[in-house]
Amino acid sequence: MSQPAIDLGRALAYGLDASLWARDVLDFQPDPWQEKLLRSTASQLILNCGRQVGKSSTIATLAVHGAIFEPDSLTILIAPTQRQSIELARKCIDVLQRIEPVEHLSEDAKTSIELKRNRSRIVALPGHDAKNIRGYSAPRLIVFDEAAFAADAVYEALLPMLAASPEGRIALLSTPFLNFGFFCEIWHGTGSWERYEVPSRDCPRISPEWLEARRLEDPVTFEREYCCKFSSGADTWFPDELLDRMVADEYELFP
Ligand SMILES: Nc1ncnc2c1ncn2[C@@H]1O[C@H](COP(=O)(O)OP(=O)(O)OP(=O)(O)O)[C@@H](O)[C@H]1O
Ligand SMILES: [Mg+2]
Numbered sequence: 001m002s003q004p005a006i007d008l009g010r011a012l013a014y015g016l017d018a019s020l021w022a023r024d025v026l027d028f029q030p031d032p033w034q035e036k037l038l039r040s041t042a043s044q045l046i047l048n049c050g051r052q053v054g055k056s057s058t059i060a061t062l063a064v065h066g067a068i069f070e071p072d073s074l075t076i077l078i079a080p081t082q083r084q085s086i087e088l089a090r091k092c093i094d095v096l097q098r099i100e101p102v103e104h105l106s107e108d109a110k111t112s113i114e115l116k117r118n119r120s121r122i123v124a125l126p127g128h129d130a131k132n133i134r135g136y137s138a139p140r141l142i143v144f145d146e147a148a149f150a151a152d153a154v155y156e157a158l159l160p161m162l163a164a165s166p167e168g169r170i171a172l173l174s175t176p177f178l179n180f181g182f183f184c185e186i187w188h189g190t191g192s193w194e195r196y197e198v199p200s201r202d203c204p205r206i207s208p209e210w211l212e213a214r215r216l217e218d219p220v221t222f223e224r225e226y227c228c229k230f231s232s233g234a235d236t237w238f239p240d241e242l243l244d245r246m247v248a249d250e251y252e253l254f255p
Contacts, residue, residue: 018065026061026098033198034058038065042194047173048187050200050226055173059143060091062171063122066141067092068099071118076136078158079145082111082126088145089113089124130157138165148174148183148230155182176230184230200226 014021019038022028030038037045037058049055063075077092079085092113100117113122125133127144130153139161144150162168174183186193200206215222223229 015069018062021065022061026095028057028061030058031202031204033196033202037196038062040194043169044191044193045169045171045196046183046186046193047171047196047198048176048228049173049196049198050203050206050228051175052206053198053200053203054205055198056088056091056145059145059171059173060088060095063141063143064092064095064099067113067115067120067122068118070140071120073120073140074136074138075120075122076133076139076142076158076161077122077124077145078127078133078142078150078154080127080149082124082128084146085124085126086111088143089122092122127151127154130154133157136161139168140165141168142170144170144172146174147172148177148181150181150183152182175225176228177224179230179232187230197228199228 014025017039019030019035022030022038031054034054037047038061047055047059063077067073067075077085077088079088089111096113096115111124114120123136125136127133127150130151133154134157142158142161144155144158147155158170162170172183172186176184176187178184187195201208201211211222211226214226220231224231
């Protein structure tokens, strides 16, 4: 008789604490800042991070946790290009596959994941054009990946989705880019955002030697890509790979 009570208690604890759920169910051992984020209840989160510290995987874990524990919920994933938002959706699928078979995903799993168990949806949208993101309402979570590389108009088009969603949350995550735009302004502003600054040197999976080699190669790029520093742009040469992250070079129309 006591077993169901224990299971119910554990299920409740998992629902309340995404960090505990990630450790126990996904075998994901979060870094301290990842643990704080997974436990946070803030409605507005902004992450200014170095490359490869784990921002997308953490937010994918948070997105899937919410989809599982809040039936019928909608999670919006957005990034400057469709390719990037699908990449984030893939991270969500990776998390889901640890829990249930892939057949539980909808056919349109590339851009929209639907959980058969509770009809929650995770939808990946391209952020290259504000027009493409209208039509969704009351999401429980909006995730904007690589937000520093997106236009202000896209952020402005996202906000009304939360108007009728008092419990709705938004998370902006990015490596920094130029010293202007909504991501930079929110980061430096006084609004009620929970802020996370995670330079790559704080990541236990990135060696100091590797970072030092990058610093010697190109100190300006190093500051921006790995040290959470926005660039003035005046003294900066932007490699093609970086410019690729800004423009909508490939996208798919939704059915
Ligand atoms: N706590 C963790 N334990 C082990 N591996 C982790 C952890 N967090 C992230 N990783 C791994 O680190 C790698 C980078 O993670 P992720 O892609 O989320 O980083 P990112 O900050 O979004 O990178 P980018 O700057 O390229 O967008 C991935 O292989 C991910 O699985
Ligand atoms: Mg990422």
